[in-house]
Amino acid sequence: MKRRNFVGKVALGAMSGIIGTEIVFGSSMPLEYKPLALQDNDPYKMFAKDKEMVVLNDKPWNIEAKAHLLDDRITPNKSMFIRNNGLIPENIDAQNWTLTIDGESVKQNKTYTLAELKTKFKKYTYQLTLECGGNGRNEFDPPAKGNQWTVGAVSCANWTGIRLKDLLEDVGIKQDAVYIGYHAQDLHLTRDPNKEPISRGVPMKKALMDETILAFQMNGKDIPLAHGYPLRLVAGGWPASVSGKWINRISIRNKEHDGEKMTGSSYRVPKNPVAPGEEVKDSEMAIIESMPVKSLITYPKSGALLESGITLKIRGHAWAGELEVSKVMYSIDFGATWNSCSLEKPINRLAWQHFSAGIQFPKKGYYEVWAKAIDSNGEAQPMLVPGWNPKGYLNNACHRIAVKVV
C-alpha cells in the first residue's frame, strides 16, 4: 500500500507535473523506478539537509535554516543554508581540477592543480561565519526584490585549506593590485556559456588576511557539492557571496573587480541613508564589506510553553563581521530593561561567539525574549529593521522568540 503512494497513477501524474512534461511510456515504467529528473528534485536527500530547512527557491537552489536548527556550535552540513545565483555545476572533475591566477596585476599567469594546492602549501583550519548579505530581507518595507531570507542564511563551519596570501606570494603580484575577483564553474540560469552567474571578490587587504583561505574541506570532509566542492574561497565576516564556490580562476585586478554581481545595486547599499522606497542611483551605492553585528537565539525554539517557576536557559550565537562581539544582552520586556548574557570568546577571528543566560519570569503570561549583541566598536543591533536599502541587505535587527509561562 505504501508503494502506491509513490507509484500510483496520481504519483505518475505528479511526477510529470514536477518534471514539467509528459512521461512518455510512463505507464510501462517499472514501479520502483523514479525518473532521474525526480531523483534530482528532493533537495533534502540531494543535499543531505534537515527536513525542517526551508526551500525558498528551487531554480536556482536557495535553502535556509530556522533559528533552532543552528544550535550547533559548529554548523553541520545538514543545517547550512544554500545560496546560489546560478546552477550547481553538473560534472565536477576533481582529479583534473585546476586553479589559474591571472589578471592585470599578476607578474605572470600561473595554474595549479588541486593536488598541488593541497601539497605545496601549509594548511589551516578556521571556523568562519558566512552570512548572506540578504539575510533578513523579508522584513523590509517596501519589500526588496530577491530571495526572501528570514533569519537562517548564516552558518559557521570549520573550513580547511590554504591561505590565499601564501598562494599569491608564490604567484607574485604587482604593487598596483587593488582587488581580487573569482571565477567559477557554475552555470548561468539561462545556460548561456558566455554569462557568469556570479563573479565577486574582495580588496587586497581582505584577500591577504590570514583567515582568507582557499578551502577544500568543510568540517573535516570534502566540501559538499552545493557548498563549493572541490574548491571554495572563504572570506568570513563579509557577505557570503564573496566566498565563491567551485573556484577555478582568480583574477588579480588593478581596479575594483567588475565581475557579475559586483556592480549596479548588487551587494551594495546607499552611501548615504535614504527614505524607504527612495530611488537610488547606482553611482550613489557602495559595496558592502564587513557584515554588521548580529545574534540569533538558537535555543529554545520559539513557541516554548514553560512551567511557572522554572528558569529558562537560552543560548545562541553572535557575530560582528570583521569585529568581535563584546556583549550580548537579553530583554523580556521589549527593551525596557536589559540583562547581560554570558559570552564566550571566538575560537578564532571571524568565528561566531556563543552566548547563554538563565531567565526567570516574574509571572505567568506571554513573553518575547529579545537578544541584542554589541560589537567591539560599541555598535548594537537595532530592535527595529535598520536603514532601508533598495536590495534589502544588512537587516541585523534583534532576533526574538515567543515564550509563554503557564
Next chain:
Amino acid sequence: MAKSEKNKQNFKSPYRLLISGFLLLVVLLAVIFYFYDKAEATLFDTSNNDIEYVDIEEDIDKIENGIHVRTGFIEAVGMQQVINNCTNCHSAKLVTQNRMSKEGWTATIRWMQKTQNLWDLGENEGVIVDYLAKNYGPIKKGRREGLKDIEWYPLK
C-alpha cells in the same frame, strides 16, 4: 410446449453467456483493483495508456483552492502567460516569494531583458504585469512586524 422450451433454451444460452461474461469482468476488475499496488505496470495493456495520459494532462493544470498546484501561482487572469514566460529560466518560487508594485515588476522585467536574456514579452507584458501587481503586490509591514504563526509546544 416442447417448441417453446426449445425457444427458451435458445434464448437462455446467449443470455447466460452474457451474465457469466459480466460476472467474469466484475471478478477480473476486483482482482485488478485488489492487486493494484502489487501489480507490475506492464500488466496493463495499451488500452490503459489513454487513462494515464489524461491523468498527466490534468495534473499539470491542476488548481486547488485557487492555487495552481504545480507552480504555486494564484489562479487569475494572466497566470498562464506568467507560467509560459517567467518559469523557463527560474523557479516560480522566485516570483511568488516577492512583492512588488506595477513599476517594480516592470523594472524587474526590464532588468531581465537587459541582463538575463529575457525576450520581448509583446502584448503579454501588460497582462503579466497586471497579474503580478494584483496578486503579488506589496504588503505593508511597517518598521517591525509582530511574531506570527507561533507553534506552541511544552518545553521539557
